[in-house]
Amino acid sequence: MTLQDQLDGFKAQFKKMAPEGAFETFARSTQELIDSGQAERALKAGDTVPDFVLTDSDRNEVALKDLLAKGPVIMTFYRGVWCPYCNIELKALEAVADDIRARGATLVAISMQGAADSEKSQKDNELSFPILTDKNGELANKLGIRWALQDYVVPFHDGFGVHLPAIHGDGEWNLPMPARYIVDTNGNIAYAEVNPDYTRRPEPADLFPVLDSLTATATA
Numbered sequence: 001m002t003l004q005d006q007l008d009g010f011k012a013q014f015k016k017m018a019p020e021g022a023f024e025t026f027a028r029s030t031q032e033l034i035d036s037g038q039a040e041r042a043l044k045a046g047d048t049v050p051d052f053v054l055t056d057s058d059r060n061e062v063a064l065k066d067l068l069a070k071g072p073v074i075m076t077f078y079r080g081v082w083c084p085y086c087n088i089e090l091k092a093l094e095a096v097a098d099d100i101r102a103r104g105a106t107l108v109a110i111s112m113q114g115a116a117d118s119e120k121s122q123k124d125n126e127l128s129f130p131i132l133t134d135k136n137g138e139l140a141n142k143l144g145i146r147w148a149l150q151d152y153v154v155p156f157h158d159g160f161g162v163h164l165p166a167i168h169g170d171g172e173w174n175l176p177m178p179a180r181y182i183v184d185t186n187g188n189i190a191y192a193e194v195n196p197d198y199t200r201r202p203e204p205a206d207l208f209p210v211l212d213s214l215t216a217t218a219t220a
Contacts, residue, residue: 003092003203007085011199014084022156029153033196039177042144044192049075049183050142054110054132057119062108062132064187071104072190072214073183074207077140077176078111078131079198081121082162086178089201090125096204097128103211105182112137112168112176136168140176145194149173182210190214 015023033039043049053063067073076093079086090109093100100107109131111118118131140146149157149164154173157164165171178198182191191210193202 003089003201006088007199007201010084010088019159025153025156029150030197032150033147038147039194039196042194043189045189047189049187049189050139052139054134056130056132057115057122059115067106068185068187070106072185072211074100074105074107075181075183076109077145077179078109079175080111080113080167081117085198087125090127092204094125094127103215105211108132110134110139114169136170137174137176145177145179146174147177149175182207184214
């Protein structure tokens with residue numbers, strides 16, 4: 001079963017079981033984000049990734065330059081431990097993590113949540129790769145993928161116990177759009193997939209041709 005099949009299956013289940021108005025409200029929020037065109041304005045293939053130093057779930061600093069010294073870097077932006085769609089995606093990426101490492105690349109997830117929630121995400125999803133904390137969504141903002149939730153959708157998040165200002169510790173109702181990047185060793189984006197619809201994600205295998213091309217170029 002593909003990743004998208006799994007996501008579609010969960011979406012259909014949620015539609016049947018969601019509290020009244022929740023499914024429609026989340027869909028309206030997503031459509032407005034799509035219509036805003038923000039995803040099209042985000043950094044894309046050919047652009048340079050802003051340099052960063054983030055912390056992992058053990059509160060160790062992780063610098064982009066150090067990761068790139070080992071090879072290409074795959075960054076996947078993660079909404080949080082509370083997001084079932086994101087957890088399905090993380091498990092799908094874990095299923096190909098060895099294939100990614102075999103191609104000389106490093107895989108990291110990046111979230112606005114704190115270390116404790118990231119540790120739980122890693123444990124629950126049995127991840128072999130880290131989740132880094134993007135405090136206040138500063139990196140997501142530089143990439144153009146951080147967005148502010150509409151006022152009308154906030155009560156539905158609260159109803160599910162997802163109080164983002166507390167989860168992120170910044171007092172704001174912000175999230176990153178789901179996004180996946182491959183950064184080459186020069187710090188340039190070789191692949192970018194930004195989707196304002198959080199129920200849709202690219203297949204993990206889509207990464208392989210790009211990684212193989214980077215390897216071929218490096219050894220030519």
